[in-house]
Amino acid sequence: MKIHLTSVFVDDQARALSFYTEILGFVKKHDVPVGAQDRWLTVVSPDEPGGTELLLEPARHPAARTYRDALVKDGIPLAQFAVDDVRAEYERLCGLGVRFTQEPAEMGPVTVAVFDDTCGNLIQLATKPR
Template identity: 75%
Template sequence: MRINLASVLVDDQEKALRFYTEVLGFVKKHDVPLGADRWLTVVSPEDPEGTELLLEPSSHPAVKPFKDALVADGIPFTSFAVDDVKLEYERLRGLGVRFTQEPTAMGPVTTAVLDDTCGNLIQLTHQG
């Protein structure tokens, strides 16, 4: 058994696609129209056949209070691995990304938390 798909709940799929591809550097894998929404996934260019991230519409009524509570408490919705959190932090800040947590060493792990512009906090992490 392996994980092949994970989701992030986004308030605007087109805005999310731009952010996740043009800013974070993922690449679009699937874009299938489903009425007003799309089955829209991105993958890491380093692993194009790996785990897909579904940019899932956050239209269900339970989603907004859930996402609002996570953001209010500073809790990331998900986490992405990077080779160097400090370098990625500087690169993304240069692109105008807002961080809610600067790179912070936590024992063997360094993390930073960014705002994905679609209602989520996303953690970047690396070990070492």
């Protein structure tokens, strides 16, 4: 068994696609119309095009909004992305205008930072210990 797909709830799929591809560097994998206004819209890491997909899922369901908004209010990231160097990625993303809610910090054997994805979520970056 392996994780094939996970999702983040987003306010606007077009804006989310722009942020996740143009700023974060993911690659669009699937873009299929679903109903009148939504899409099955996934992105993947360019380093693992056959790897786990991230679904940019519309946050239309009231429970999704309540859950997501409560996490943001409490400062809890919805997802975590692995990077080789959190501090370097922090500098790169700050240079692109990304707003961080937590600067890089050592947490035991990992370094983490948290940013706002502009789509309603907090995302944590983490560097695994070598």
